[in-house]
Amino acid sequence: MNPTRPSTAALRIVIVAPDSLLADGTDTRAVTEAERSRSLRIGLLENGYNIVAVLPADVFLPDRLAQIAPDMIIVDAESQARDTLEHVVLATRDARRPIVLFTEDEDTSHVGAAIAAGVTAYVVAGMAPDRVKPVLEVALARFEHEEGLRRELADARTELSERKVIDRAKGLLIKAHGLTEDAAYARLRKTAMDKGLRLADVAQRLIDVSDLLA
Numbered sequence: 001m002n003p004t005r006p007s008t009a010a011l012r013i014v015i016v017a018p019d020s021l022l023a024d025g026t027d028t029r030a031v032t033e034a035e036r037s038r039s040l041r042i043g044l045l046e047n048g049y050n051i052v053a054v055l056p057a058d059v060f061l062p063d064r065l066a067q068i069a070p071d072m073i074i075v076d077a078e079s080q081a082r083d084t085l086e087h088v089v090l091a092t093r094d095a096r097r098p099i100v101l102f103t104e105d106e107d108t109s110h111v112g113a114a115i116a117a118g119v120t121a122y123v124v125a126g127m128a129p130d131r132v133k134p135v136l137e138v139a140l141a142r143f144e145h146e147e148g149l150r151r152e153l154a155d156a157r158t159e160l161s162e163r164k165v166i167d168r169a170k171g172l173l174i175k176a177h178g179l180t181e182d183a184a185y186a187r188l189r190k191t192a193m194d195k196g197l198r199l200a201d202v203a204q205r206l207i208d209v210s211d212l213l214a
Contacts, residue, residue: 013073014053014054014065015054015075016073016076016084017054017077040074046132057087065095072098072139075102077102085099085119101121103122120142120143120146162203166188166200166203168203169203169204172206173188188206
């Protein structure tokens with residue numbers, strides 16, 4: 001387990017659910033959905049999870065999630081799963097968090113799209129309390145793995161971009177001062193060290209000045 005994050009049971013969880021699951025329904029469908037929703041929450045509490053809020057999927061969701069900053073989001077949805085997921089994914093676009101969907105809707109035609117959009121785990125049917133903990137542990141582990149891959153890819157892209165900038169700056173020095181490639185690199189590196197700047201930043205400044213004088 002990653003020592004920098006809390007244990008799974010200590011996670012601060014926000015549940016996002018349609019209004020029909022938050023109110024007392026008078027029709028059979030509403031009562032069934034409300035009961036299923038209560039079963040999920042009981043399972044979370046029995047496993048020691050910290051439910052910090054239950055929110056509807058409305059236009060205020062992004063602001064509420066930003067204020068609460070939960071460790072995980074659980075989407076509790078039935079027939080409105082697609083619309084609810086869209087709200088949650090949009091709300092977490094700039095601050096990614098693991099998203100777990102619990103539903104008994106057997107129409108799984110949009111599972112692939114949901115996973116591609118950022119849903120970490122998609123659980124269909126079955127709200128037994130003893131299933132909750134392993135599902136959330138796997139979801140969290142998968143999320144951390146995917147985030148690690150994202151960071152690695154972002155770092156690789158940044159490194160490639162910076163390498164191109166440094167190569168262009170070396171080319172400018174070679175052309176302007178008749179330096180060898182090694183000498184041009186050494187000059188950039190010395191300037192970066194003297195000024196306490198990153199090599200790529202020095203290279204970019206040189207390019208910016210060259211563009212202004214061109």
